[in-house]
Amino acid sequence: MPVTNGHTNGHTNGANGHDVNALCSIDEFTSQKYDFLVIGGGTAGCCIAARLTEDPNITVGVIEAGKSFLDDSNVSTPSLYPTLIGRKEYDWCMTSTPQQNAGGKVYSMPRGKGLGGSSAINYLMYVRGSRNDYEGWAEVTGDKSWGWEGLAPYFKKHQTLDHTELRSKDPQFHPHGELEKYHGTEGPVHTSFNDWYMPLEVDFAEAAYEVSGTKRTIKDAWSGDHLGFYSSLGAVDRSNDRGRRSYAATGYIKPNVRRPNLKVLTEAHVTMILLENKTAKSVEFTHGGQKYEVPASREIILSAGVIQTPQILELSGIGDPEVLQRAGIPCIVENKGVGANFQDHVLGGLLYDLKPGIDSMDALRGDEFLKAQQEAYEKDQSGVYASPGMMMGFISYASVATPQEIKETVAAVKKNSLAKTDFEKAQEKVIVDQLTDPTFANLQTFCIPCRLDVAKGSDQTQFFGAPPPGKQQVSLLMCLEHPLSRGTVHVTSADPMVPPQIDPGYFRSEVDAKILAAGMKWMEQVANHPLMAKSLADRELPRSDDGLSTEEKRIEYVKNHISTQYHLIGTAALGQVVDTKLKVKGVNGLRVIDASIFPGHVSGNIMSTTYAVAEKGADLIKADLY
Numbered sequence: 001m002p003v004t005n006g007h008t009n010g011h012t013n014g015a016n017g018h019d020v021n022a023l024c025s026i027d028e029f030t031s032q033k034y035d036f037l038v039i040g041g042g043t044a045g046c047c048i049a050a051r052l053t054e055d056p057n058i059t060v061g062v063i064e065a066g067k068s069f070l071d072d073s074n075v076s077t078p079s080l081y082p083t084l085i086g087r088k089e090y091d092w093c094m095t096s097t098p099q100q101n102a103g104g105k106v107y108s109m110p111r112g113k114g115l116g117g118s119s120a121i122n123y124l125m126y127v128r129g130s131r132n133d134y135e136g137w138a139e140v141t142g143d144k145s146w147g148w149e150g151l152a153p154y155f156k157k158h159q160t161l162d163h164t165e166l167r168s169k170d171p172q173f174h175p176h177g178e179l180e181k182y183h184g185t186e187g188p189v190h191t192s193f194n195d196w197y198m199p200l201e202v203d204f205a206e207a208a209y210e211v212s213g214t215k216r217t218i219k220d221a222w223s224g225d226h227l228g229f230y231s232s233l234g235a236v237d238r239s240n241d242r243g244r245r246s247y248a249a250t251g252y253i254k255p256n257v258r259r260p261n262l263k264v265l266t267e268a269h270v271t272m273i274l275l276e277n278k279t280a281k282s283v284e285f286t287h288g289g290q291k292y293e294v295p296a297s298r299e300i301i302l303s304a305g306v307i308q309t310p311q312i313l314e315l316s317g318i319g320d321p322e323v324l325q326r327a328g329i330p331c332i333v334e335n336k337g338v339g340a341n342f343q344d345h346v347l348g349g350l351l352y353d354l355k356p357g358i359d360s361m362d363a364l365r366g367d368e369f370l371k372a373q374q375e376a377y378e379k380d381q382s383g384v385y386a387s388p389g390m391m392m393g394f395i396s397y398a399s400v401a402t403p404q405e406i407k408e409t410v411a412a413v414k415k416n417s418l419a420k421t422d423f424e425k426a427q428e429k430v431i432v433d434q435l436t437d438p439t440f441a442n443l444q445t446f447c448i449p450c451r452l453d454v455a456k457g458s459d460q461t462q463f464f465g466a467p468p469p470g471k472q473q474v475s476l477l478m479c480l481e482h483p484l485s486r487g488t489v490h491v492t493s494a495d496p497m498v499p500p501q502i503d504p505g506y507f508r509s510e511v512d513a514k515i516l517a518a519g520m521k522w523m524e525q526v527a528n529h530p531l532m533a534k535s536l537a538d539r540e541l542p543r544s545d546d547g548l549s550t551e552e553k554r555i556e557y558v559k560n561h562i563s564t565q566y567h568l569i570g571t572a573a574l575g576q577v578v579d580t581k582l583k584v585k586g587v588n589g590l591r592v593i594d595a596s597i598f599p600g601h602v603s604g605n606i607m608s609t610t611y612a613v614a615e616k617g618a619d620l621i622k623a624d625l626y
Ligand SMILES: Cc1cc2nc3c(=O)[nH]c(=O)nc-3n(C[C@H](O)[C@H](O)[C@H](O)COP(=O)(O)OP(=O)(O)OC[C@H]3O[C@@H](n4cnc5c(N)ncnc54)[C@H](O)[C@@H]3O)c2cc1C
Pocket: 039, 040, 041, 042, 043, 044, 045, 063, 064, 065, 066, 085, 110, 111, 112, 113, 114, 115, 116, 117, 118, 119, 121, 122, 123, 124, 125, 126, 127, 268, 269, 270, 271, 303, 304, 305, 306, 308, 312, 565, 566, 567, 568, 593, 594, 595, 596, 605, 606, 607, 608, 610
């Protein structure tokens, strides 16, 4: 039985003629027997559950801490995502430790809490990494199947590219020229191009091409090569459920809720995995204030995301003995990589006022524009509400730095290397090779038509603040794609309700700030290009005209003006914590399948790579079954 894209109503195939519904009560959940238990019904967890239950003889139970948002229009309306972030109903609302090298601030670490996980609250940008990112994975793990060719079928498998009428005639603006080779037509996650964008976004692409001198050779931005500037695909369904967010719960759970072999329990917080003779046997969780333990006869799949996956491993006695001892947890399986290798993309940027008469999404704060857009969305699910900002691009470091600067940067990486283990040294080599490659996408840039306050990027409730009265603004963002800095996520207590300590290690390597600062210099040139200058008025961030005039000033600026790009990875890395079949080293019957397993970072937003990892993970499990 394939994963389908149909709707959920109209079936009565349950026992005694009752409706079967995978989303079930605690009594029903605990009365079943499971071959597999999936911890976390997020981006990866929903995919695993759906793929395994394609076989009617396999039973799967999913345990998710948050609620189901399948009937929640705040989640389904694409452009409402800023209203979800920082709200406890949708977001775990965790924070980092103070970041010494990033303004000494404590940073919000948003994570989706609910069926669909972070895919339910994210910005919906549908982006794939560069071919060489995955080749780097193959290199550091010594397993070719984790390279681009091995993963490409799984990118296609999860995706449906919806047909839309394109507003721009420029194929470089919507670069999807290799439809059959790289895009899916039957996958659970719908993707589409926006049907609304501002003229300023087109100007940005033109100005960026001119300033960078990047050749307009991009054929298909989802083919492993996305060097250039374009309007990206978003995870917005424009065929089955027009204008709504397409995410893990709508793609993988909703069409399959009538499968009798699938059970999903929401509002159930997993507290630990119980091991017997180093074999994962059952999952302990709380629901409605009560404690439960449910066994799995074949395997337990941990898909709780980059923060809680290492937390649950450590709570279960799997990790670095020193970390566990400090938290008062007996060590059952030593696995020192758990919670190490944490990486994030940092996002910096410039904020400009727009000249009078030029609209951005900030116009939604005015009654007239708001009413028109609400009507458009109600009428045919079009307009701003269905079209969150997708204007982006990728440039190489080599195109924003001089040959001398590149030489100095590489020398600085080597001189102040943070890499200690062979794994870290291999990763560092991959990054150095990328920095010197003029065709490699080291920096991601965005033109987001609204105010994003990078001065307050540490606090996500203020990041999306209102522009000054009477003004509309645009944010020109720049993100560092392959950080050298590493952080950690570790428990500090045996109490599962105490969030783990999250140290993203922002700018622990000074070179990261240097690279991002070079990107900022380039961004200022784009803003000064006549195509952009005709729309931009005063600059709010950085305020003073010479705020970016020297490298020193630029570095100082980026260190104090960043936000997470929400692309956390690496805390149960491939080759370190899990083997290349995703099995936790030293434990039987336990795999990790989510963004924690990324060994190194990829250029661009990571949801599609998470889906690809989950699709591949499901096949790895099946390969052991049959
Ligand atoms: C605000 C935001 C914006 C983003 N924007 C984009 C974007 O535009 N494009 C893009 O490609 N990527 C984006 N990302 C990143 C991307 O969405 C995530 O990297 C990806 O979805 C992570 O998938 P995952 O399966 O690893 O974890 P998640 O999807 O977070 O799933 C983990 C699940 O486990 C559950 N869980 C955790 N602990 C427990 C527990 N103890 N018991 C039971 N359940 C538990 C959680 O509630 C959650 O449902 C964004 C992320 C965020 C947060």
